[in-house]
Amino acid sequence: MNLPAPPVDPPETSSTPEKPFDRRELLSAAGFSVVLLWINIYICRDLFFAQTAPMNSMHGFWAAIARLADGGWWHSDWWPYWDCGIPFEFTYAPLVPMLSAFVSAARHISPGLAFQYVTAFAYCLTPLTLFLMAWLLTRTPVYSFFAALFYSLTAPTGILVPDEAFHWRNFRDARRLFLMTSWDDTPHVLALTFLPLAILFLSLSIQKRRPIYYAAASISIAGATLASAFGPSIAAMAAVCLLFVLRRREYLRNILITGAIGLYAYALSAPFLPPTLLRAIHIASARGETGNWSFDSVIALTIVALGWLLLWRYLPRWTSDWRLQFFVLFAYLTSSVPMLAAYFHRQFLPQPSRYKLEMELALALLVVFGARCWIEKMPHWPKAALLFLCLALAGVQIASYRKYAKAVLRPGNLENTIEYRAATWAEQNLPGVRILMPGSIAQWTNTFTEVQQFTGGSWSIAYNYIQQRGFDAAFHGAAAPDLDARVSLAWLKAYGVGAVCVPGPHSAEYWKPFSHPLKFEGVLPVLWHADDTTIYQIPQRTKSLAHLVPESSVIRRIPLQPGDLAEIERYAAALDDPALPAAEFQWIGRNRIHIHTVARPGDVISVQVSYHPGWHATDGSRTLDIKKDGLGLMWFQPKCNGSCDVELAYDGGWELRICRLISIAAITGLLLGLPVWGFRRRLAR
Secondary structure, eight states, X not given: OOOOOOOOOOGGGSSOOOOOOOHHHHHHHHHHHHHHHHHHHHXXXXXXXXXXXXXTSSHHHHHHHHHHOTTTTTSOOEETTSTTOEEGGGSOOSHHHHHHHHHHHHHTOOHHHHHHHHHHHHHHHHHHHHHHHHHHHHOOHHHHHHHHHHHHHOOTHHHHSOSSSOOGGGGGSOHHHHHHHTSSOHHXXXXXXXXXXXXHHHHHHHHHOOHXXXXXXXXXXXXXXXXXXXXXXXXXXHHHHHHTTSOGGGHHHXXXXXXHHHHHHHHHHGGGSOHHHHHHHHHHHHHSTTOOOOHHHHHHHHHHHHHHHHHHHHHHHHOOOHHHHHHHHHHHHHHHHHHHHHHHOOOSSSSGGGGHHHHHHHHHHHHHHHHHHHHTTSOHHHHHHHHHHHHHHHHHHHHHHHHHHHHHSOBOOGGGSHHHHHHHHHHHHSTTOEEEOOHHHHHHHHHHOOOOBSSOSOGGGOSOHHHHHHHHHHHSOOSSHHHHHHHHHHHXXXXXXXXXXXXXXXXXXXXXXXXXXXXXXXXXXXXXEETTEEEEEOOOSOOOSEEEEEGGGSOOSOOOSTTOOHHHHHHHHHHTOTTSOBEEXXXXXXXXXXXXXXXXXXEEEEEEEEOOTTEEEEETTEEXXXXXXXXXXXXXXXXXXXXXXXXXXXXXXXXXXXXXXXXXXXXXXXXXXHHHHHHHHHHHO
């Protein structure tokens, strides 16, 4: 089959129109911006006034980071609250909790309410940045306004790839509002807020090739990256589409410019996206429900590439306007990810269903600007009738969205929830004890307390994948309840867990992750019970997270499955051996640990804290070599015989320090380079 070659860029479509902004256009753009802001603020205004309590969401997760971050934004800190301890950089993309912490401090409100402010900002600003991008690219404020209005008030994925059973009314659902206020997509939508700006400045960078646009594009992409792990993916999608429609005679130079912008954006966000975190995302994708890259992924990517080739070849027959070509390609690419997963069960990106948000944004641009050529050919009276119909439908949708928001965003009393009650009881009655909190209780525990959890972190960027295997074993250790209890207890004791909270079938805890919630009945002593939620004590010789054990009991091999207990049970037996001296364990801040014990020849100190090369141990003036065991925890040989005091200090390690130096250099380059460029430009004039 001989496909026609794409035409060379015509002069009139190779760049954005250069006509000057007149007063009428600026006033109409300002008016449309105000209307868009008012509509979205009117819908979600309850977020600004009262704390809601969607306990099935991850809202408490981000509020906890905002509450306990301290200086983690500016230097490498250890985070002892989740997953047996993790680097702060592995908690989550920092922008949402950072903004929440700032709003909380500035407004003197709780981190939870501050998070709602950030949610409202993202909800309202995304349609606005979409409008600004469309207007500045096309210089048509009216169509840009209707594209942003379409995005604000519809959910086309509810028809094309519905979340549940298909129904025509899904098109009218307040899907974005639901995902942000009742679920966990605020960071994702905040990344989308930056996406239109990234598209705008990337297109200007390719066309104009000026440093100011390079810098703005890098900052926009870095903002999306710092908001969500989806940020780099969606920016890459937009960049690919732009490269195929702009200045096609200069592909190589365009690719180099775009690649340099991407690298600079990575440099700006490097402290929170180090190589080890990228590796953790890859490992989590492989063990997650979406699976790893496979032959099916190659098939999916081939299907997308073939459709892309056909579109790219034949689009010029429909339109020579590169902006409309971009909208078509971008809508095709973003739609292909969730639609291939939904209808063909194939994927080439992790979590493909999450890309429905990008799909809705791209379809809004395609629907409105795709219809523009037909609308402009209409006589005045059908055009006026269509305008009236669109505004009437928008009014109905605004009322419907507002009604939904009032029903969902009702004020809630967090202190009455099982999450608050279980967390605060544990902090008051089990100080210093590591606890397994389940599901929604884990997500909210550190919003209220400083309890150190065995779980709590995000599976998608889990630092210690072996620990993730351990908490899977705690929830689903075996098919039979008695064997499940044995497997669970072995893993929990090995990780230093002193108590476990188990929700029963009638508990208000949302997820109920235990396969056999009654497996500990009669096996473990009950410490607390309320509303079908029970906290059991796991017997320990000491609640310390440091133990003097024989070197032969250290777990050397990574357990391959929950029932792989030989080394785990040998290690757990050593922890319970009364003949071994106890070791005192004390946190000094978050980045230092003090251990005191009486060492004996042949014994080692096992520390039930996740291993990281940023931890360093000293015994007086002597440096100790910290090693990693089969559970991803730390152990080392003390060099003392008798009374022994060891100090462990965390500095982030060389990787995180280098990433922060790269970021500082990139920021410094922006602050110094742009004024120099501006000064030279003025001299040239």
